Amino acid sequence: MAGQLRDPVRHMLESVLDDVRALSTGAVASYIPELAMVDPERLGAALVSTHGVVHETGDSDAEFTIQSVSKPFVFALAVDALGLAEVTRHVGLEPSGEPFNAISLEATSGRPLNPMINAGAIVTTSLMRGDTAEEKFALVRAGLERFAGRDLTVDDDVFTSEASTGDRNRALAYLTRSAGTLASTAEVATTAYFRQCSLTVNARDLAIMAATLATGGVNPVTGERVISEDAARWTMAVMTSCGMYDASGDWLVRVGLPAKSGVGGGIVAVQPGQFGIGTFSPRLDERGNSVRGVATLELLSERHGLHMLQHHGAPLSPIASLKRDGADTVAMLRGEIFFAGAEEVLTRLSPFVSDEGCLVLDFSGVTRVGDGSKPVFATAPTLVGLAPDGHARVVVRDPEGVLGE
Numbered sequence: 001m002a003g004q005l006r007d008p009v010r011h012m013l014e015s016v017l018d019d020v021r022a023l024s025t026g027a028v029a030s031y032i033p034e035l036a037m038v039d040p041e042r043l044g045a046a047l048v049s050t051h052g053v054v055h056e057t058g059d060s061d062a063e064f065t066i067q068s069v070s071k072p073f074v075f076a077l078a079v080d081a082l083g084l085a086e087v088t089r090h091v092g093l094e095p096s097g098e099p100f101n102a103i104s105l106e107a108t109s110g111r112p113l114n115p116m117i118n119a120g121a122i123v124t125t126s127l128m129r130g131d132t133a134e135e136k137f138a139l140v141r142a143g144l145e146r147f148a149g150r151d152l153t154v155d156d157d158v159f160t161s162e163a164s165t166g167d168r169n170r171a172l173a174y175l176t177r178s179a180g181t182l183a184s185t186a187e188v189a190t191t192a193y194f195r196q197c198s199l200t201v202n203a204r205d206l207a208i209m210a211a212t213l214a215t216g217g218v219n220p221v222t223g224e225r226v227i228s229e230d231a232a233r234w235t236m237a238v239m240t241s242c243g244m245y246d247a248s249g250d251w252l253v254r255v256g257l258p259a260k261s262g263v264g265g266g267i268v269a270v271q272p273g274q275f276g277i278g279t280f281s282p283r284l285d286e287r288g289n290s291v292r293g294v295a296t297l298e299l300l301s302e303r304h305g306l307h308m309l310q311h312h313g314a315p316l317s318p319i320a321s322l323k324r325d326g327a328d329t330v331a332m333l334r335g336e337i338f339f340a341g342a343e344e345v346l347t348r349l350s351p352f353v354s355d356e357g358c359l360v361l362d363f364s365g366v367t368r369v370g371d372g373s374k375p376v377f378a379t380a381p382t383l384v385g386l387a388p389d390g391h392a393r394v395v396v397r398d399p400e401g402v403l404g405e
């Protein structure tokens with residue numbers, strides 16, 4: 001009981017793991033001996049808040065190879081470094097509806113459909129700076145280490161096996177090379193990609209990496225900015241549409257969190273602005289997604305209302321009070337004001353704008369205004385103009401400077 005009180009979130013994770021532990025369907029990946037050898041009973045989960053608090057349970061320390069869970073993070077590094085326009089010259093953003101290793105190239109452009117399947121991920125890795133596999137992989141590794149907030153090592157046995165059995169991935173690389181979308185030779189891209197897949201992580205690392213996307217690119221544990229806010233948003237968007245391969249549509253309805261799975265048994269999921277989750281359980285379903293990882297996230301989402309499209313009820317009105325002060329009307333505003341809040345403030349209060357007194361918009365109780373709404377408020381006094389006698393019709397009081405300059 002004391003343990004539960006110390007970390008109720010851990011307790012919450014634990015009770016979900018207890019409910020999925022008995023699931024014994026699926027099979028560990030067996031295309032290489034190293035993966036076939038892992039203990040299929042391992043089960044771990046971690047959740048990291050955007051404040052950097054780590055909650056973890058089960059085998060959250062157990063190491064496994066990151067495999068395809070690396071794909072969104074390498075995509076994030078690529079769009080951060082090169083911009084979306086350059087990256088999408090090489091790889092598309094459309095769900096393929098096909099298995100992860102499909103020969104999936106757009107007919108006209110020759111681009112892989114998206115960066116979450118092997119073809120697209122190999123192209124993304126080829127976009128890392130440098131001419132050699134070593135240089136490209138060094139950037140991948142350094143980037144993933146900043147996401148995880150610690151040094152990561154390559155499982156050399158897995159790498160050797162991936163390289164010796166990776167002909168299908170080589171075929172994908174040669175196809176993209178011939179279509180003109182691969183940014184290096186096939187050998188350079190696949191060697192770097194095989195190393196990338198062979199980096200070892202645990203469920204806690206994955207949760208921290210996911211939380212780094214949730215914060216808009218800042219690792220909440222180390223405090224380091226890893227990628228830009230734009231890169232984090234684009235990455236979560238691709239995870240939403242393509243992260244679970246040909247199960248992505250089903251996943252979006254049932255779980256509703258941007259996610260990515262890997263054949264090592266890991267899954268990352270993000271609740272944008274709130275937290276990251278990492279799970280580990282090696283047995284995979286026929287699509288290559290961890291059976292108990294999927295079940296864990298389904299249950300967590302359902303039990304705790306985590307679906308990103310969950311309706312949370314009507315938001316609190318940003319207008320805390322409206323008072324007459326002589327000929328003036330004073331609106332005390334509060335909380336966080338984004339587009340809908342700005343719309344409410346402007347629509348409900350516009351009838352109070354008159355030639356007689358002024359409408360005072362008082363932002364002292366406002367904690368944040370969305371970037372897109374700041375200029376609307378900041379320019380309101382100018383837009384509305386002065387009354388005939390020269391006094392302002394709208395006055396903005398912003399003692400904390402929440403509207404910026």
Ligand SMILES: NC(=O)CC[C@H](N)C(=O)O
Pocket residue numbers: 066067068069100101118162169197261262263264288
């Ligand atoms: N889905 C995956 O995790 C695939 C990664 C694996 N190394 C491959 O390229 O086939």
